[in-house]
Amino acid sequence: MKKILVGVVLLVLGAVPAANAGDWTGNVNVLLGSKAMEEKDWEPLDEQAEFAIRVDFRKKEWPVNLAVDLVGSYAEDDGYYLFPGVGPAWANLELSTAEWNLGLRKIWENFPHVRPFLGGGLAIIRAKTEVSALGVSVDRDDTGVGYFLDGGVFWTLSEHFNLGVDLRYSWAEVSWDNWEGNAGGGHAGIMAGYHW
Numbered sequence: 001m002k003k004i005l006v007g008v009v010l011l012v013l014g015a016v017p018a019a020n021a022g023d024w025t026g027n028v029n030v031l032l033g034s035k036a037m038e039e040k041d042w043e044p045l046d047e048q049a050e051f052a053i054r055v056d057f058r059k060k061e062w063p064v065n066l067a068v069d070l071v072g073s074y075a076e077d078d079g080y081y082l083f084p085g086v087g088p089a090w091a092n093l094e095l096s097t098a099e100w101n102l103g104l105r106k107i108w109e110n111f112p113h114v115r116p117f118l119g120g121g122l123a124i125i126r127a128k129t130e131v132s133a134l135g136v137s138v139d140r141d142d143t144g145v146g147y148f149l150d151g152g153v154f155w156t157l158s159e160h161f162n163l164g165v166d167l168r169y170s171w172a173e174v175s176w177d178n179w180e181g182n183a184g185g186g187h188a189g190i191m192a193g194y195h196w
Contacts, residue, residue: 023059023060024057024058024059024060024196025057025058025060025195025196026055026056026057026058026065026195026196027054027055027056027057027065027107027154027162027193027194027195027196028053028054028055028193028194029053029054029055029154029162029164029191029192029193029194030051030052030053030054030191030192030193031050031051031052031053031054031071031166031189031190031191032050032051032189032190032191033050033052033166033187033188033189033190034047034048034049034050034187034188034189035047035048035049035050035071035073035097035185035186035187036048036185036186036187037097037182037183037184037185038181038182038185041181041182042095042181044077044079044093045075045076045077045093045094045095045129046075046185047075048073048074048075048095048097049073049074049075050071050072050073050187050189051071051072051073052069052070052071052072052166052189052191053069053070054067054069054166054191054193055067055068055069056068056105056107056119063106064104064105064106065104065105065106065107065119066103066104066105067101067102067103067104067105067119067121068101068102069099069100069101069148070098070099070100070101071097071098071099071101071168071170071187072096072097072098072099073096073097074094074095074096074097075094075095075096076092076093076094076095077092077093078090078091078092078093079091081093081133083133086134089133089134090133091131091132091133092130092131092132092133093129093130093131094129094130094131095127095128095129096127096128097125097126097127097128097183097184098125098126099123099124099125099126099148099170099172099184100123100124100125101121101122101123101124101148101170102121102122102124103119103120103121103122103148104119104120104121105117105118105119105150106118106119113155113156113157114153114155115153115154115155115156115164116151116152116153117150117151117152117153117154118149118150118151119148119149119150119151120147120148120149120150121147121148122145122146122147122148123145123146123147123148123170123171123172123184124143124144124145124172125143125144125145125146125170125172125174125183125184126141126142126143126174126183127141127142127143127144127174127183128140128141129141140176140177141176142174142175142176142183143172143174144172144173144174144183145172146170146171146172146173146184147170147171147172148168148169148170148171148184149168149169149170150166150167150168150169150187151166151167151168152164152165152166152167153165154191156195159195160194160195160196161192161193161194161195162191162192162193162194162195163190163191163192164190164191164192165188165189165190165191166187166188166189166190166191167186167187167188168186168187168188169184169185169186169187170184170185170187171184172184
């Protein structure tokens with residue numbers, strides 16, 4: 001999935017100069033933030049650190065931008081946990097998610113440098129857990145398809161430098177071993193990047 005997104009980003013960035021670059025506008029932003037997953041499904045790993053690459057672009061006459069975002073999150077915890085049939089044992093727990101978001105993003109450019117935005121679309125989310133205890137490691141992973149919604153604002157400074165905030169919600173159901181839960185959640189972060 002990461003290779004596909006990198007290919008799409010390179011294709012987009014390569015296609016803009018090849019076409020008449022003055023006809024296109026867009027943004028490439030890097031985001032650092034956090035993701036809050038549903039506590040009942042993911043505790044104690046429901047609060048995660050997050051990193052994202054957000055790309056959106058359009059021909060200037062289009063009303064909305066096409067959006068392609070890659071969002072990754074991770075959490076880890078160590079402690080004593082109760083295992084059925086074994087009892088308490090020291091364990092290391094890890095949870096990571098990878099989201100590929102494809103959709104539309106409306107960016108209002110009525111103000112000189114302030115650009116509020118709203119977006120949404122398809123979310124493909126993969127969740128992977130790893131539990132290591134008593135010398136044994138057990139992995140589980142699944143991929144679900146759902147949706148994402150995002151909004152926020154960024155400031156374009158010096159014509160090309162973006163700085164802003166992004167709030168997002170995503171949802172996609174994953175399941176394993178007769179259990180199911182939402183691999184998305186609430187996201188918040190700050191972003192910086194390039195506007196053309």
